[in-house]
Amino acid sequence: MTYAKVIVDVPSKETNRPYDYVIPPKLSGWVEIGSRVGVPFGPRILQGFVVGLHQEAEVDAARIKPIAEVSDSEPPLTPELVKLSRWMSKTYLCHDITALQAMIPGALKAKYERYIQAAEGVTSPQSAVEHGVFAGGEMTGNGQGILFESETLERESILRYVIAKGPVKTEQLLLKFEGQATLIKQMLLSGQLTEAQVIKDRLSQKKVLTVYPNENKNEIRAYLDKLPANAKRQKDVLDYLLLHHEPVKLADLLAELDLSASTVKSLAEKGMLIIREADEFRNPYEGRDFTPTLPMLLTPQQQIAYDAIRQDLDDRIHRTYLLQGVTGSGKTEVYLQTIQRTLDAGREAIVLVPEISLTPQMVERFKGRFGDQVAVLHSRLSQGERYDEWRKIRAGQVTVAIGARSAIFAPFTKIGLIIIDEEHESSYKQEESPKYHAKRVAIERACAHDAVVVLGSATPSLETFYQTKSDLHGVPVRLSGGEPAIRLITMSERVAGRPMPEVKIVDLREELKAGNRSMFSRELYSAIETRLHKKEQTVLLLNRRGYSTFVMCRSCGFVAGCPHCDISLTYHQRSRNLRCHYCGYAEREPEVCPDCKSEHIRFFGTGTQKVEEELGKLFPGIRVIRMDVDTTTEKGSHEKWLTQFRNKEADVLLGTQMVAKGLDFPDVTLVGVIAADTVLNLPDFRAGEKTFQLLTQVAGRAGRHHLPGEVVIQSYSPEHYSIEHASRHDYDSFVMQELGMRKERGYPPYCRLILITMSHEHIPVLVQIGEALANTLRERAGAAREGEPSFEVMGPVASPIPRIKDRYRFQCMVKYREESAAIEAVKAVLASFESRVKPHKIQISVDVDPQILM
Numbered sequence: 145m146t147y148a149k150v151i152v153d154v155p156s157k158e159t160n161r162p163y164d165y166v167i168p169p170k171l172s173g174w175v176e177i178g179s180r181v182g183v184p185f186g187p188r189i190l191q192g193f194v195v196g197l198h199q200e201a202e203v204d205a206a207r208i209k210p211i212a213e214v215s216d217s218e219p220p221l222t223p224e225l226v227k228l229s230r231w232m233s234k235t236y237l238c239h240d241i242t243a244l245q246a247m248i249p250g251a252l253k254a255k256y257e258r259y260i261q262a263a264e265g266v267t268s269p270q271s272a273v274e275h276g277v278f279a280g281g282e283m284t285g286n287g288q289g290i291l292f293e294s295e296t297l298e299r300e301s302i303l304r305y306v307i308a309k310g311p312v313k314t315e316q317l318l319l320k321f322e323g324q325a326t327l328i329k330q331m332l333l334s335g336q337l338t339e340a341q342v343i344k345d346r347l348s349q350k351k352v353l354t355v356y357p358n359e360n361k362n363e364i365r366a367y368l369d370k371l372p373a374n375a376k377r378q379k380d381v382l383d384y385l386l387l388h389h390e391p392v393k394l395a396d397l398l399a400e401l402d403l404s405a406s407t408v409k410s411l412a413e414k415g416m417l418i419i420r421e422a423d424e425f426r427n428p429y430e431g432r433d434f435t436p437t438l439p440m441l442l443t444p445q446q447q448i449a450y451d452a453i454r455q456d457l458d459d460r461i462h463r464t465y466l467l468q469g470v471t472g473s474g475k476t477e478v479y480l481q482t483i484q485r486t487l488d489a490g491r492e493a494i495v496l497v498p499e500i501s502l503t504p505q506m507v508e509r510f511k512g513r514f515g516d517q518v519a520v521l522h523s524r525l526s527q528g529e530r531y532d533e534w535r536k537i538r539a540g541q542v543t544v545a546i547g548a549r550s551a552i553f554a555p556f557t558k559i560g561l562i563i564i565d566e567e568h569e570s571s572y573k574q575e576e577s578p579k580y581h582a583k584r585v586a587i588e589r590a591c592a593h594d595a596v597v598v599l600g601s602a603t604p605s606l607e608t609f610y611q612t613k614s615d616l617h618g619v620p621v622r623l624s625g626g627e628p629a630i631r632l633i634t635m636s637e638r639v640a641g642r643p644m645p646e647v648k649i650v651d652l653r654e655e656l657k658a659g660n661r662s663m664f665s666r667e668l669y670s671a672i673e674t675r676l677h678k679k680e681q682t683v684l685l686l687n688r689r690g691y692s693t694f695v696m697c698r699s700c701g702f703v704a705g706c707p708h709c710d711i712s713l714t715y716h717q718r719s720r721n722l723r724c725h726y727c728g729y730a731e732r733e734p735e736v737c738p739d740c741k742s743e744h745i746r747f748f749g750t751g752t753q754k755v756e757e758e759l760g761k762l763f764p765g766i767r768v769i770r771m772d773v774d775t776t777t778e779k780g781s782h783e784k785w786l787t788q789f790r791n792k793e794a795d796v797l798l799g800t801q802m803v804a805k806g807l808d809f810p811d812v813t814l815v816g817v818i819a820a821d822t823v824l825n826l827p828d829f830r831a832g833e834k835t836f837q838l839l840t841q842v843a844g845r846a847g848r849h850h851l852p853g854e855v856v857i858q859s860y861s862p863e864h865y866s867i868e869h870a871s872r873h874d875y876d877s878f879v880m881q882e883l884g885m886r887k888e889r890g891y892p893p894y895c896r897l898i899l900i901t902m903s904h905e906h907i908p909v910l911v912q913i914g915e916a917l918a919n920t921l922r923e924r925a926g927a928a929r930e931g932e933p934s935f936e937v938m939g940p941v942a943s944p945i946p947r948i949k950d951r952y953r954f955q956c957m958v959k960y961r962e963e964s965a966a967i968e969a970v971k972a973v974l975a976s977f978e979s980r981v982k983p984h985k986i987q988i989s990v991d992v993d994p995q996i997l998m
């Protein structure tokens with residue numbers, strides 16, 4: 145007998161282990177490591193993943209149940225991914241099933257459907273009596289059939305319906321017999337009806353009728369010879385079949401030969417061809433031509449980068465590179481050529497790009513070079529399209545996968561190269577469980593494949609930069625010593641010697657003093673005016689984070705806040721209401737201040753809509769494209785705006801972070817930042833780093849081609865070092881200053897963090913459990929090592945957002961260096977608190993290497 149170890153789809157501590165199942169003979173050969181299966185679990189059938197196969201049962205073999213079904217003809221996960229899921233659940237303290245589910249496309253996530261049918265043997269209401277499933281007294285015989293009393297009549301009609309229909313979806317039955325939910329429940333309890341659960345994929349594959357020519361061409365020729373001369377249509381089809389070996393969509397064949405389906409059907413009956421439903425891969429880029437591109441002659445700096453990476457690819461050595469190249473230095477061309485080298489060696493490549501940079505323009509650069517070899521995975525595709533792209537990867541029909549964070553799980557089996565563009569982006573960290581960082585996952589996968597990782601950025605994250613050094617500020621980077629974990633390659637010049645744009649900083653406080661109350665300084669105003677005259681284009685960035693449009697009363701200072709969360713509400717112009725971004729609470733815009741009844745309640749703060757309005761006032765007739773969450777929700781809208789801007793149908797592209805990334809427009813000569821300090825005021829130790837990165841990225845959009853660029857940054861704190869260094873394009877000075885401060889304050893990259901957030905409806909309960917948890921962790925930290933504790937525990941303190949959805953929030957922070965006992969300790973302590981936490985319904989979440997500390 146062969147047994148399978150299965151992780152079942154129940155994300156809970158109690159079930160977070162593999163369960164043994166027998167592989168029944170009918171399924172032998174189908175169940176592999178990585179297979180998705182349906183298994184009996186208690187009274188239900190649940191979805192699960194096979195994570196191991198073995199010959200001996202570990203528990204009493206007679207008690208082991210068989211696997212009920214296998215969901216796919218080919219396992220969706222490879223053994224390597226199954227192993228990776230173990231690593232993920234250990235590293236990020238999540239359930240195994242949560243890690244496994246993160247690796248498959250949404251379309252494959254189980255949807256459980258419940259069906260109701262009549263109890264076994266019940267074929268009519270009478271037989272229900274015979275089977276004793278109707279309790280006595282509910283029916284009375286009068287010799288002419290069965291008399292039902294009022295409620296019993298309802299029962300009869302439900303039963304008749306179910307018997308006639310066979311299994312009916314529970315929700316449909318409830319809909320059909322509205323108001324009878326309680327009765328149906330009773331019938332289930334008394335055994336008249338039974339309910340079964342079936343696992344369904346969220347999405348079925350798209351099937352199309354496809355014509356498969358008979359492979360024996362002689363048979364076709366023989367049949368053709370016997371055909372009467374007037375059977376022209378049949379002849380056309382047969383000629384076609386003789387010429388083509390590949391299957392063809394029925395619809396395409398009919399269109400091409402201009403005939404009806406009956407002709408083809410009659411030939412199918414004669415055995416000349418087979419018509420079958422086949423999978424169709426939806427192609428989201430169908431009908432679009434990608435201009436093929438050839439490799440460019442590399443600049444000397446590109447050549448150095450390429451040569452280093454190529455060497456490791458050729459030697460099949462696992463290594464991680466940081467490709468630090470200023471904006472416009474041509475990092476993409478280095479990616480393209482190293483990918484080509486990877487493909488030439490018969491291996492595969494994964495390219496990660498932040499979701500908002502994954503524009504058609506970006507995809508085009510890869511499709512242009514590698515054509516059909518490229519699969520694209522991103523959230524703007526429909527679930528079906530995503531699934532099809534994923535299947536192409538799994539089936540080995542493509543060799544390059546490009547996508548956002550989760551594309552790191554592309555089920556390739558021969559990975560040679562993983563590229564992470566804009567590696568500093570915090571969106572590579574998933575904020576919900578499993579709270580993984582794609583960068584670490586990439587390195588883990590690359591290690592398993594002896595593959596190379598290239599992290600690219602003009603503004604590398606401090607964590608990554610730090611790892612390219614052996615020591616910094618007198619602290620060794622690796623406790624264990626040895627070579628730096630990441631190799632640095634620098635490209636300091638733009639392609640073709642183009643200059644970096646000139647950056648001017650404007651002090652908004654001075655503007656106010658000079659009597660300018662507009663959100664545009666005189667400097668920025670005249671710069672825009674100049675572009676309008678010269679018919680050049682402008683990009684304007686409004687950083688939305690921390691600057692959203694909250695509502696404030698100018699008379700009494702009242703700020704509209706969410707009644708369930710300690711956070712201000714955001715004004716949405718389109719729906720004219722105020723919304724909470726954390727819990728979805730919404731209310732109508734107020735006409736007077738709820739506190740002092742003043743009418744001077746105004747929409748405060750600067751939203752993109754307001755900037756757009758003001759632009760219209762200052763420059764009558766100006767053509768503005770606004771890109772923010774409100775204007776880009778529709779599918780394809782992102783692309784539409786960018787194409788319009790590229791075609792010079794607008795003078796200004798105004799937007800949030802979306803406009804800062806990866807855009808490459810030849811006629812953009814001015815970039816304006818409305819207020820640079822909006823991120824600086826957030827309670828986040830990375831605020832300075834984020835500001836520097838954003839300003840550098842957005843400034844990098846100007847003057848990328850023949851026309852020189854200019855950048856105007858407006859700020860209320862122009863002396864801030866992040867802003868100053870960004871204005872001089874000086875990453876090195878910025879990074880040294882920032883690292884010095886991080887060291888002083890004991891923040892990453894000089895240590896690593898684990899954030900533990902607890903929430904509950906009552907503060908006293910939270911304080912008590914928080915203190916106890918922190919103390920237990922501290923005891924462990926002290927006990928773990930003589931002298932210096934292996935980790936430090938800070939807190940508990942109230943979280944920066946102290947309440948969400950009526951639950952108060954407290955947090956503890958664990959600080960440690962390198963891999964240490966800290967994760968194990970957190971895990972053990974949480975497990976030991978389980979019995980105290982559960983009855984109180986305290987929620988605890990753990991975030992390893994958190995990016996957001998809210």
Ligand SMILES: Nc1ncnc2c1ncn2[C@@H]1O[C@H](COP(=O)(O)OP(=O)(O)OP(=O)(O)O)[C@@H](O)[C@H]1O
Binds near residue numbers: 442472477639808
């Ligand atoms: N070797 C080359 N010869 C000529 N042109 C090149 C070469 N390499 C890149 N380019 C061109 O230079 C421009 C900038 O390159 P690219 O967009 O790859 O820069 P980047 O480093 O990715 O910049 P960013 O970080 O701002 O996105 C592009 O228009 C690209 O086509």
Ligand SMILES: [Zn+2]
Binds near residue numbers: 698701737738741742
């Ligand atoms: Zn008021």
Ligand SMILES: [Zn+2]
Binds near residue numbers: 706729
């Ligand atoms: Zn809320």
